[in-house]
Structures are given as structure tokens and as C-alpha cells.
């Protein structure tokens with residue numbers, strides 16, 4: 001089932017397209033990695049799918065089951081200051097903010113959701129720590145748990161492993177694979193570390209002016225072997 005469908009989509013800024021004729025389906029259960037050169041429009045494409053940027057043309061069709069509370073997003077750059085005086089638990093549960101409605105505080109169910117992802121990301125031991133005291137890996141795990149609280153169905157991650165070492169990265173990839181297979185959360189991520197991403201995802205989308213390739217990592221590797229443009 002297609003959750004998000006881009007049809008002849010054109011994305012860019014101030015009328016100037018970066019990607020055109022984008023035809024792409026985000027299907028339920030997929031673990032997708034979008035790859036492409038720096039500045040090729042990967043972040044702009046997912047921001048447009050998230051309705052944070054206006055499409056310049058074409059359209060995006062959303063499945064009727066998608067609600068505000070079912071799509072999570074971890075942006076490439078977190079605007080919140082790293083000295084933000086909140087505990088890990090407070091940061092994680094703030095991912096449930098869209099569920100609050102007119103209530104002023106989180107209920108039992110939302111606390112349980114936060115605890116579920118705190119366990120998944122293995123940060124139980126640090127929930128009372130201040131966010132600013134955390135290491136890079138702990139911070140990223142906390143932000144992932146937060147994004148998961150707001151993603152019953154789809155999770156968008158923009159270069160989530162930047163500045164993390166390969167061990168932490170591999171561990172987080174395994175966690176994402178578990179979230180994808182066990183909780184059925186569809187994951188759309190961007191990574192410039194193509195080699196590592198290909199080991200973990202089940203669909204690759206390569207962009208360069210438009211969507212140049214969609215297929216499995218295996219198909220991508222085969223094609224990359226024949227076509228240097230795709231291998232880069």
C-alpha cells in the first residue's frame with residue numbers, strides 16, 4: 001500500500017526547481033534510503049513530502065490513514081540548542097506533543113509510548129540525565145526515540161548518523177531495522193554513507209535532477225558496477 005505517492009513532483013525554492021518529474025511511492029513497510037550528491041535536493045524532497053516546503057509542481061497523494069501523529073521527522077540540523085535544559089525523558093516524550101490536543105500534560109498511554117522507545121533505543125539508564133550532558137551517540141538515540149514517539153506509521157530521518165562512529169551507526173541501523181520489522185514503521189532516510197546504508201535498507205532511491213534509480217540495494221550495486229555515474 002502506498003502511504004505517500006509523488007506524481008510528477010517538482011521541488012525547489014523560489015520557483016527554481018532542484019528535482020523535477022519525481023515519481024516515487026513510499027509503500028507501507030519499506031526501509032528506504034535516498035542517496036545523491038551534496039546539494040542534489042534530498043533534504044528538500046523529504047521536506048516537501050512532509051509539507052514543510054511547497055511543491056513547485058505536480059502533486060503528492062497521501063493515504064487517508066496518515067495523520068499528524070503518524071509521521072515522525074528527525075531533521076538534518078536540530079535547531080534546538082544543545083544546552084536545552086531538559087532531561088532525556090522530557091525530550092523523548094515531547095515527541096508525543098501532537099497527541100496532547102487541549103490537555104496540558106502527558107497521559108499514561110503517552111508515557112508508555114515514550115518508555116517503549118526509550119527501551120528500544122537502550123537509554124533507560126540516562127532518562128534523568130540532562131540532554132546537554134550527553135555524548136553524540138546518546139543524543140542521537142534520544143532524538144531518534146523522540147522522533148519515534150511521533151511516528152506510528154512513517155519515520156523520516158535526514159542524515160541521522162552524521163558524526164557518529166561506525167559502531168554506534170551499526171547499532172542504530174539494527175535498531176531501525178527492528179523498528180521497521182517489529183513495529184511496522186516505514187522508514188525513509190537520507191545518508192551520504194551509501195556503502196553502510198546499502199547493507200541495511202531494502203529500497204534505494206538515487207536522485208540527480210530527478211529520480212534516476214529506484215530498486216533494491218542488490219539492483220543498485222549491479223547497476224553501479226556498470227554505470228559509474230550511479231556508483232558515485
Ligand SMILES: Nc1ncnc2c1ncn2[C@@H]1O[C@H](COP(=O)(O)OP(=O)(O)O)[C@@H](O)[C@H]1O
Nearest residue numbers: 013014018036037038039040041042043044045
Ligand atoms: N531554504 C532554502 N532556500 C533556498 N535554497 C535552499 C534552501 N534550502 C536548501 N536550498 C538549496 O537547495 C539545494 C538543495 O539542497 P538540499 O535539499 O539541502 O540538498 P541535499 O540534502 O541533497 O544536500 C542546494 O543548492 C541548497 O543550497
Ligand SMILES: [Mg+2]
Nearest residue numbers: 042043044076
Ligand atoms: Mg541534506
